[in-house]
Amino acid sequence: MAGYITAQRKMLLEFLEKNHDKRLSASQIANSLKNDGISVSAVYRNLASLEAQGVINRSAKEGTREIFYQYTNSNECKNCIHLTCTKCGRVTHMDNTTAKKMSDALKKTSGFNINKNKTVVFGVCDNCSR
Numbered sequence: 589m590a591g592y593i594t595a596q597r598k599m600l601l602e603f604l605e606k607n608h609d610k611r612l613s614a615s616q617i618a619n620s621l622k623n624d625g626i627s628v629s630a631v632y633r634n635l636a637s638l639e640a641q642g643v644i645n646r647s648a649k650e651g652t653r654e655i656f657y658q659y660t661n662s663n664e665c666k667n668c669i670h671l672t673c674t675k676c677g678r679v680t681h682m683d684n685t686t687a688k689k690m691s692d693a694l695k696k697t698s699g700f701n702i703n704k705n706k707t708v709v710f711g712v713c714d715n716c717s718r
Contacts, residue, residue: 596626597634604644604659611647611656611677647708650674660705667704673713682709 593601603621604612612620618631635657638644643661648654658670658679669682669690682690687704694700 596630597637599624599626600631600634601638601643601659604638604657605662608659608662608665609679611658611672611679613654613656617657642705645670645706645708647672650710658708665705669702669704670708671713672708672710673716674710675712675716678713678715680713 599621600617603617614628614631614635617635618626618628621631635644635646639646639657643659644657645660647656647658649656656677658672659665660670664681669687671680671682672678691702691704694702
């Protein structure tokens with residue numbers, strides 16, 4: 589990763605890695621790290637930098653202006669389509685067979701190649717559907 593790694597950025601990265609299966613807002617992240625002495629402004633500054641470096645993905649919550657971040661730099665997240673529950677925020681990985689079928693179908697019908705690292709499919713998970 590490019591750039592100087594400050595102690596704050598290191599703590600932020602460790603937190604995001606531990607929570608890679610969640611989409612979190614900057615305020616949720618800042619609240620979780622406030623006891624570690626990381627300011628809200630440092631969280632925002634670092635999130636912007638990490639997004640520019642491709643370490644995290646940024647997405648808006650449907651129907652709001654709220655922005656969420658998800659760590660996608662782990663080996664298990666690379667070349668993976670993420671499934672995100674719009675109710676609870678839980679993130680899972682689409683299995684490779686389904687992702688390939690979807691990618692192949694899009695290529696065949698529209699000539700469009702998707703970027704798996706940047707693709708998020710939004711819906712409602714089984715737990716929230718019940």
